[in-house]
Amino acid sequence: MVLSSMKSRFVYVVGCLLGLVASGFAQQARKEVVFWGLSMGPDSKGQDAVLRAFEERNPDLKIKLLSMGAGRMDPQKLMTSIVGNVAPDVISQDRFTISDWASRGAFLQLDDYISRDAAKDPLCPTPDQYYPATWAEAQYEGKTFAIPTGADNRVLYWNRKIFKESEADLVRNGCDPTRPPRTWSELLKYSEAITKFDKNGRIVRAGFMPNFGNSWLYMFAFMNNAEFLSKDGRTCTMNTPEAREALDFMVKGYKIVGGYEMSEKFKSGFQGKENDPFILGQVAMKIDGEWILNDLARYAPSLDFQCAPPPVPDDRYNKVGRFKNEKDRFITWVGGSSLAIPKGARNPADAWRFIKFMTSFEGRMIEYRAQAAWEKQRDRTFMPRQMAHKAGNEEASRVFAPKFGNYGQALAMHTEISNFSRIRPATFVGQLIWQEHVRAMEAACFGKETSESALASAQANVQRDLDAFYNKSRYPEIDLRFPGVVGVLGLLGFIAFFVWQFKREKIGRLERQEAKWAYLFISPWVIGFMLLTIGPMMASLFFTFTQWDVLNEARWVGLKNYEDMFGSDRKMVFKALGNAAYLAGVGVPLGLTTGLLIALLLNAAARGIRVYRTIFYLPAIVPGIASAVLWSWVLNPEPVKGLINAYWNVTLTPWLGVQPPGWIQSAEWCKPALILMGLWGAGSGMVLWLAGLKGVPTSLYEAASLDGANAKQTFWSITFPQLTPLVFFNTVMGFIGSLQEFDRVYVMRPSLDGPVGPDDAMMTPVYLLFNNGFGLFKMGYASALAWLVFVIVVLITFIQFKLKNRWVHEEVK
Amino acid sequence: MPVGTWFAVGTLASWLAIIFGLKMVGQLFFVGTGQLDSDPGRTRADLRLNSLLTGVFAAIGIYLTAPFSKTGYKLPLVWFVMPWTAWLGFACTGLMLARSAQTITAISPEERLGKLKAAMGLFGAVVVFVGLFKYDQESKIEILKGGIPLTLAMALGTLGLAIAAVGAMVVTAHSANACGLGKTIITQLALLAGSVVFGIPFVFLLVTSFKEDQDMSSKNGIVWIPKVTETVPYLSPDKAKKHYEVMYEGKVVEGLEIGQEAGKVKIDIFKPISIRGTTFLAERSELKEVPVAAKVYTTKVGNVPVKGFESDSLADGSRILQILEPPSMKGKATTVKPDQTEPVRHVGLRTENYSEALSYLPPETLNGLVYVKNTLILVVMNVIGTILGSSIVAYAFSRMKFPGKEKMFSVLLATMMLPSAITLLPQFLIFRTLGWIDTLYPLWVPAFFGSAFNIFLLRQFFSQIPMELEDAAKIDGCTYLKTFWSIMIPQIKPALAVIAIWTFMGAWNNFMGPLIYINSPENMPLSYSLALFKGDRSGEPGLLMAFSTLTVIPVIALFAFAQRYFIEGVTLSGLGGR
Secondary structure (H helix, E strand, O other), X not given: OHHHHHHHHHHHHHHHHHHHHHHOOOOOOOEEXXXXXXXXXXXXXXXXXXXXXXXXXXXXXEEEXXXXXXXXXXXXXXXXXXXXXXXXXEEEEEHHHHHHHHHOOOEOOOHHHHHHXXXXXXXXXXXXXEOHHHHHHOEEOOEEOOEEOEOEEEEEEEEHHHHHHOHHHHHHOOOOOOOOOOEHHHHHHHHHHHOEEOOOOOEEEEEEXXXXXXXXXXXXXXXXXXXXXXXXXXXXXXXXXXXXXXHHHHHHHHXXXXXXXXXXXXXXXXXXXXXXXXXXXXXXXXXXXXXXXXXXXXXXXXXXXXXXXXXXOHHHHHOOHHHOOOOOOOOEEEEOEEEEOEOOOOOHHHHHHHHHHHHOHHHHHHHXXXXXXXXXXXXXXXXXXXXXXXXXXHHHHHHHOOOOOOHHHHHHHHHHHHHHEEOOOOOOOHHHHHHHHHHHHHHHHHOOOXXXXXXXXXXXXXXXXXXXXXXXXXXXXXXXXXXXXXXXXXXXXXXXXXXXXXXXXXXXXXXXXXXXXXXXXXXXXXXXHHHHHHHHHHHHHHHOOEEOOOOOOEEEOOOHHHHHHHOOOHHHHHHHHHHHHHHHHHHHHHHHHHHHHHHHHHHHOOOOHHHHHHHHHHHHHOOXXXXXXXXXXXXXXXXXXOHHHHHHHHOHHXXXXXXXXXXXXXXXXXXXXHHHHHHHOOHHHHHHHHHHHHOOOHHHHHXXXXXXXXXXXXXHXXXXXXXXXXXXXXXXXXXXXHHOOOHHHHHHOOOOOOOOOHHHOOOOHHHHHHHHHHHOOOHHHHHHHHHHHHHHHHHHHHHHHHHHHHHOOOOOO | OOHHHHHHHHHHHHHHHHHHHHHHHHHHHHHHOOOOOOOHHHHHHHHHHXXXXXXXXXXXXXXXXXXXXXXXXXXXXXXXEOOHHHHHHHHHHHHHHHHHHHHHHOOOHHHHHHHHHHHHHHHHHHHHHHHHHHHOOOOOOEEEEEEEEOOHHHHHHHHHHHHHHHHHHHHHHHOOOHXXXXXXXXXXXXXXXXXXXXXXXXXXXXXXXXXOHHHOOOOOOOOOOOEEEOEEEEOOOOHHHXXXXXXXXXXXXXXXXXXXXXXXXXXXXXXXXXXXXXXXXXXXHHOEEEOEEEEEEEEEEOOEEEEEEEEEEOOOOOEEEEEEEOHHHOOOEEEEOHHHOEEOEEEOOOOHHHHHHHHOOOHHHOOOHHHHHHHHHHHHHHHHHHHHHHHHHHHHHHHOXXXXXXXXXXXXXXXXXOOOHHHHHHHHHHHHHOOOOOOOHHHHHHHHHOOHHHHHHHHHHHHHOOHHHHHHHHHOOOOHHHHHHHHHHHHOHHHHHHHHHHHHHHHHHOOHHHHXXXXXXXXXXXXXXXXXXXXXXXXXXXXXXXXXXXXXXXXXXXXXXXXXXXXXXXXXXXXXOO
16 A cells, blocks of 8 residues: 555654654753853853852752853743743843842742751851842842842043043143042033044043943932832832932033034944943043953053042032931942742752852852963953952952052952942832833933933833732733633534534535545644634734733733723834834835846846856845844944945945944934845845746737837836736735844844834834733733734735735736 | 035036936947947937037036045035935925926916916925924934045046946947847846845855954955964963863863872863863873964064064063074064064964854754754654645645535635734743643644645645546545545645745744744754854854854755755746736
């Protein structure tokens, strides 16, 4: 039997493959502790050493390290793994996001472990070992969810050489050139004296750019005693006089250096570590973290700089007015990472063992010693990073403090100021406050909005999420099993009805036989349709009326998701739709035209057509991710690196005076960048056109040439009308495709969290849906977005089919 | 008159020169290819006039703007950068003025009325666009000035190119099939230019994957010829810097000596990178010192240029060079600041990018082989699933009769346009309930249920097979399954091949699926691992491009073997023409 042998062969092949999948690789005897969030790099020696030391001490365990994206964990990946019950055992996570995760019940609470081990295990972390601010940041509602590791605070770096050079200007402005500024007004005066412009009004040397380095609005707000959240955590207080004063100070600071836009341009002129304008002596003062010491030591070991406490409001410094009873004269802010155990970790007890070791004094010292030895072996200076562990931090500064230059003083300043650090509020809206505060800061510094209106709208956006959380109980809880059962029953009922109908059908025995076979044959599709298409669609429709994050109970919210979509979240939804419309409206016609042009050329040439066709077609088959990776380098905005800008810089810039665009790093150019990249893949369209052109009957051309038509007339009256069905098909598909643009955006977006492309200029509807669905697990809201996309696709298809009759040429058959 | 005016007038003149120049070239092309007008005399007169105008306007333009350019003559250019509202406003104003002029010259009253209406409508548009422009506070119109420098080289090059092109056309005009050949040359030139544009990113990918880090950015533009730094093997006398090769758990590893314990040497492994940081005790007799690759530099000692390799460096970055050349100084050492040294490099490929890229992959992926295995599983299972699932359903829909067929088929057609976004979340929940998260099942099992588009396509193909074949099989007593498998399937092999290729591409490129479902390296396919790799190694383009190249090569290899199906698949699908 041919059939049975084929069948058995197939079963064999499938069986083998399944076996391969199932067996995986040889089982390891040691238990694995899966650790996400750190990556192995060429210089991550200290980190490797502490992992190996742990394994040596715990021979039953093996650490499996996985970065899951760049330095910062991809939040979507972590959430999906937690919901999918395949969470890692340990993750390294930015501390200010801990409350966010904890509030959703995504992390395990560590207090039980701590109280169990505190007395008997010297490795066990306890609050008293840590700088209070760092410990507090990893808490949510009084419970501990993570153990802090790093503690990066900010101090003022000032270039003594520039101060000396500008001595005359400084003295004229009433400043003492031998010491750094201590108050805000001094800082502005110093900056004014040092900043120099050329005769075209362009910046040559900047005194101080408020957000160059790492200060943000947060730091200045902290100094001015502004809090972004009320004590009970229910009210957002971003728009207070204190915060406005801090923001106004930043705006003033930017005015001195010619405005935000100019200083951003000035800054972006120096790309790369060794080209940092502070290292090159183009910026006299900046507020930054200790991580820059490494670059300073490596690229400018002889730079004459010093560290000082970051300048504070005058009243705080003088302890008058509001600050009369203030204890601390100087204030800085601290951030950093921490280790946590996600909910659903397969191995929480061993994960805890690992966290204990990694965060302990002993573990930290192993790490630092190994890193120091590694750097020494490479003849580089080791700069110990600040850590949250108090004793560890003091020991590290003592043992590893570099002996040359001012590095020792700089590290000592960082260590000293650790005791005066503030943290961002530990709240579940921490990330949102961060994003909104960045948006407000940029809007005010750009001069687009006053500091009051910028902060007010930021405050409103945060308050919306706060209210949604605290008003949750207003909506009734629902048991999702009920609609599930109803759905399954409905499906069974439908099948029963169908069978009953079939039984009643008056057809002959043979026909009945045939129909039975036919039903068997189409059953794969029918089952797939029920389980993977119509069932999920109905479920999705149901979800749109709920609020559900999979981990917690679902609530019936009625039309709230739709209200949000067209109400409070309208700006983002319309932005995503607008971006899709841009990509479709500009990209699709351009892509079609390019494809057609190539096809016309290829259709004309006889010789070498196969070679050309291959060259034009190849980009279309390059895997999307690989081409996104390639193009993120082709489109690199730096003229010394990016393919396009390198040539732009030697042709268009000198000829037309146009600076090369920032492509994916600028809000205006990132969509054209995506379109340009799409044009590279126009080959697939070209093939379609070629097939279409070959299909145009030659008799028509003969007739036209007999009538004396020229090339233009022939194209518009014969070729093009014959191709209109193709144009139509491609337009519809292109529009639908750009609504669902995802892969390229995901790979090419400049940062993992926060805005998708500058000013969300790369946000697409499906990306928004993905973000809400798999990043935040707002099942209800994401489903509503999915239905929006669905309705738009149906509308576009419908409209296009209506329009089709007006311009698509179809031969009367 | 203000200075800027002369510049603007000059630009206008140069634009006119360019327009007439292009016209002239076009006429030359027609003359060259023998496509003359009915009246050759008129063409020649036209040609003469155009060349004269070109020359005159070019001269005016360059003369007027010469005082503004300090670096020799330039072809002046002035252009406007404005928001789209302003562009539309200008366009509408122009059109409105034209229509108004036509109102005056109109012959009949009806025509006049029509033109007037059009002018009024356009006026409305102008108001709207200008209003929008005013409303947008950030919008501003910028006038930018610049010029293409007219260096001798550029002028000569352009002139030479023009003469060569015209010459080629004139020569071809005299040959028998002049018209065709001239056209072919132009087309071939255009195709070549296009191929360069489309091919260059590929070349960039390949070249970058073989470059050293220092060639990634260069002040002189893109480095197209990779170079490698020369090194010499060197055994350091400094004990802390000696590299040893030793056996560890049955593998050869490289490590450093970091101390002694109980008569044994403590070794700190640094290669392979997956177990870096492991320390263990080894007998001294087991150790085998391996030379370090020391970079070779040139510098000057006094005024003598010397070449030497770096044996050590100091904390301030100074390099200690062991001199190799000139022979008179060989064996001596010198200490120099890094900025006084120049690495010795020769043209070559840095193939280490590839091995290093693979060494950074998680150890459990066996240098990326596991990624390949997973991708292959996905591809094979998806292709088998799609072909089986879709063809059998298509067969039933095209050749069998059963109640409800029409209704079901229209439902199937309707699902073709369904965006996958709508089933994304519930499908995740279904697979979660099945415990399939972090397995490959969600990525290939659905393929076995057939896809609407492929079913639709295959149905068309089944319908074209003559009924007689099937009837004969029926008479022979074949079951439906056997008829389908042994008679119908062989008839549509080309279509199946095309679908197989599409499915292959889809499975190979699938990104969102693995992004949602796969977490551990053991289950990752290539596409997703590349995205992760980009996140980790974005600072090392050499490694990134090497890994990208590795993921692209299999697809290109498939394309080389099955080009016909890729390209002609479109025709087969019936989408291209009728």
